[in-house]
Amino acid sequence: MAEASEKIEKKIIDEGLETGSKRLTEERIEKVINEVLSGETGARLKSYTDTCVHCGLCAEACHVYLSFNRDPKFSPAGKVKRTIGEMIKRKGRVSPEFIKEASEIASTECNVCKRCAMYCPFGIDTAYMMQTVRRICHKLGVTPLYIQDTAHSHAVTQNQMWVKEDEWIDTLQWQEEDAREEMSNLRIPLDKEGADFMYSVIAPEPKFQPNLIYQAAIIFNTAGCDWTMPSFPGWDNSDMAMFTGDLEIMARNKRFHFEAAQKLKVKRIVMGECGHAFRSVYDVGNRWLSWSMPPIPMIHAIEFYYDLLKAGKIKIKEKYKKSVTIHDPCNVVRGRGLHEMLRYVIHELCENVIEMHPNREHNYCCNAGGGVINCGPPFKKKRVESNRIKADQISDTGAEILITPCHNCHSGMEDIISYFNVDMHIKFISDIMYEVMEKQE
Amino acid sequence: MIDFNTLYNFLSGPMVWVTFIIFIGGSIYRIWDLISLVNKNEKFIYSYMSWKYSLRSIMHWITPFATTNWRKHPVMTVVTFVFHMGLVIMPLFISAHVILFNAAWNISWWVLPEGLADVITLIVIVCCIIFFLRRLVLREVKYLTTASDYVILAIAAAPFVTGFFAYHKFIDYHFWLILHILSGEIMLMAIPFTRLTHMLFAVLTRSFIGSEFGGVRHAKDW
Ligand code: SF4
Ligand code: SF4
Numbered sequence: 104m105a106e107a108s109e110k111i112e113k114k115i116i117d118e119g120l121e122t123g124s125k126r127l128t129e130e131r132i133e134k135v136i137n138e139v140l141s142g143e144t145g146a147r148l149k150s151y152t153d154t155c156v157h158c159g160l161c162a163e164a165c166h167v168y169l170s171f172n173r174d175p176k177f178s179p180a181g182k183v184k185r186t187i188g189e190m191i192k193r194k195g196r197v198s199p200e201f202i203k204e205a206s207e208i209a210s211t212e213c214n215v216c217k218r219c220a221m222y223c224p225f226g227i228d229t230a231y232m233m234q235t236v237r238r239i240c241h242k243l244g245v246t247p248l249y250i251q252d253t254a255h256s257h258a259v260t261q262n263q264m265w266v267k268e269d270e271w272i273d274t275l276q277w278q279e280e281d282a283r284e285e286m287s288n289l290r291i292p293l294d295k296e297g298a299d300f301m302y303s304v305i306a307p308e309p310k311f312q313p314n315l316i317y318q319a320a321i322i323f324n325t326a327g328c329d330w331t332m333p334s335f336p337g338w339d340n341s342d343m344a345m346f347t348g349d350l351e352i353m354a355r356n357k358r359f360h361f362e363a364a365q366k367l368k369v370k371r372i373v374m375g376e377c378g379h380a381f382r383s384v385y386d387v388g389n390r391w392l393s394w395s396m397p398p399i400p401m402i403h404a405i406e407f408y409y410d411l412l413k414a415g416k417i418k419i420k421e422k423y424k425k426s427v428t429i430h431d432p433c434n435v436v437r438g439r440g441l442h443e444m445l446r447y448v449i450h451e452l453c454e455n456v457i458e459m460h461p462n463r464e465h466n467y468c469c470n471a472g473g474g475v476i477n478c479g480p481p482f483k484k485k486r487v488e489s490n491r492i493k494a495d496q497i498s499d500t501g502a503e504i505l506i507t508p509c510h511n512c513h514s515g516m517e518d519i520i521s522y523f524n525v526d527m528h529i530k531f532i533s534d535i536m537y538e539v540m541e542k543q544e
Numbered sequence: 545m546i547d548f549n550t551l552y553n554f555l556s557g558p559m560v561w562v563t564f565i566i567f568i569g570g571s572i573y574r575i576w577d578l579i580s581l582v583n584k585n586e587k588f589i590y591s592y593m594s595w596k597y598s599l600r601s602i603m604h605w606i607t608p609f610a611t612t613n614w615r616k617h618p619v620m621t622v623v624t625f626v627f628h629m630g631l632v633i634m635p636l637f638i639s640a641h642v643i644l645f646n647a648a649w650n651i652s653w654w655v656l657p658e659g660l661a662d663v664i665t666l667i668v669i670v671c672c673i674i675f676f677l678r679r680l681v682l683r684e685v686k687y688l689t690t691a692s693d694y695v696i697l698a699i700a701a702a703p704f705v706t707g708f709f710a711y712h713k714f715i716d717y718h719f720w721l722i723l724h725i726l727s728g729e730i731m732l733m734a735i736p737f738t739r740l741t742h743m744l745f746a747v748l749t750r751s752f753i754g755s756e757f758g759g760v761r762h763a764k765d766w
Pocket of ligand 2: 154155156157158159160161162179180222223224225226227688
């Protein structure tokens with residue numbers, strides 16, 4: 104397997120990495136690395152590099168290492184050694200070829216899932232170091248092509264998928280119209296000032312999965328919510344710029360998102376079932392804008408569904424019958440501790456829940472998150488094979504359905520179940536809720 | 545050729561002062577340097593820090609088997625804890641050291657019974673051998689290992705090995721005694737300037753990640 108992985112790596116050609124690295128000179132590399140190291144990093148990087156005793160205890164944490172037959176170069180500290188460790192040691196004097204490889208390692212062999220931070224006795228945060236590598240590579244213009252394209256889309260359209268403003272509005276109206284056949288008084292209220300909450304989604308929803316907006320609309324209308332969605336940029340909460348290291352674009356997008364809510368004078372933001380977007384709004388983007396917490400109250404769909412069910416605003420007709428298992432998304436579980444709420448919601452909706460192991464904070468990452476799946480087709484095979492451990496983990500449950508409230512987890516695990524022939528279907532919470540809830544009319 | 549007494553008097557006199565000045569001064573410098581780095585680029589770290597979550601994290605990680613990863617590596621856990629405890633307890637409570645303090649400043653405290661001290665010394669040496677073998681044998685450790693890792697292991701093992709030989713008057717007591725004092729001093733002086741710094745930084749890195757997990761992520765970090 105380890106040899107297989109090496110073969111795959113050799114074959115991968117990514118236009119972004121190839122073209123970007125060809126433009127580099129050693130002087131430029133040295134300058135940029137040292138600029139980032141001295142201007143943007145500090146005590147964390149210093150203490151991590153000086154404290155790591157090379158004990159290898161973090162290896163156990165990483166699904167990439169575990170899936171690639173425990174090949175040490177894929178362990179968290181192994182990836183540090185192959186990237187930022189070397190950059191620091193050589194004081195930035197590395198070759199364009201090295202940068203190309205470092206970019207591939209940081210962007211496609213690490214999901215910045217932070218599981219390893221829970222396994223290192225010193226709490227060394229390898230995810231942070233991989234993000235620093237991505238930042239350096241971004242500044243050098245060496246980022247995988249597909250994810251770079253989404254970052255460009257963020258820069259131009261303020262959404263991840265090049266969705267034009269009229270397409271966005273059209274999609275919402277189309278979903279509203281369809282849903283009215285099921286619920287005649289249903290509305291998807293656009294730009295309603297002073298609503299209780301603004302619902303924000305990631306751009307792949309209008310682009311590929313508008314049914315999720317449909318389902319959300321049915322749920323909100325049934326629960327009698329006072330809600331709205333912006334018709335203007337700021338509706339997309341997703342953030343691939345955060346993962347390419349394009350922190351300026353990240354910050355700009357977060358500002359659009361927060362300002363949309365402020366313009367609409369809503370009391371809070373409710374986010375759809377997405378993990379990375381939550382990380383960006385709750386932990387990363389807000390901090391770049393100097394808010395230690397989001398400037399307006401903001402909750403994830405899990406918290407919102409939890410409240411609806413607790414308050415009895417959504418009633419269950421009959422619980423879901425098929426056996427289900429829960430995948431805890433890193434960004435809302437290890438990132439926000441929503442695992443118990445998630446379990447409450449799933450147990451309210453489903454009859455037969457089987458836990459996968461390890462679970463909660465210790466769950467293995469889906470290997471799609473952290474922008475890895477967004478690096479696109481060139482890396483697909485490598486990505487899927489580097490999460491064999493996940494395939495084993497979910498198929499061990501024997502469940503028929505896998506529920507996960509995160510888009511990246513969905514797409515990543517779709518690929519895993521098809522590649523490893525796991526007999527399982529994947530659903531969002533809202534898919535199940537929509538199916539089992541009592542609806543008006 | 546310098547005679548034993550001159551060398552002994554130098555190493556156990558002025559050199560002790562030099563050692564402590566370098567060790568304490570160096571440690572203060574390293575921590576001060578780290579804090580000034582926080583102030584330079586990462587002031588947000590202060591907004592994370594929480595005593596409660598720092599202590600929660602530290603307590604879990606300094607308790608054997610209290611974390612998932614300690615439980616996953618039982619041998620390493622026992623070896624690590626025994627080794628580090630030996631490293632701190634031995635120099636402070638071994639009778640020969642307390643006698644020196646007594647002679648110098650007329651102070652004294654509880655000492656380890658000699659037989660027990662001897663056993664602990666051997667255990668620490670065995671721990672060092674296990675650490676050494678780990679680096680040679682385990683793939684994930686071998687891959688990360690650099691020459692400096694062996695050097696610091698040797699620095700940490702030396703006071704115990706030489707102390708053991710000196711105590712048992714192996715061939716030439718004076719030879720081992722001199723080496724013992726020297727290696728102890730080297731170890732202390734190396735702490736702020738090698739990877740042994742983990743002794744100083746561990747509390748800080750754990751506090752940070754503990755605070756981040758507790759206060760922001762609302763998740764456990766163990
Ligand atoms: S993928 Fe997760 S566990 Fe592996 S190195 Fe990256 S952050 Fe650590
Ligand atoms: S567990 Fe921590 S100290 Fe050990 S190798 Fe990994 S990062 Fe370094």
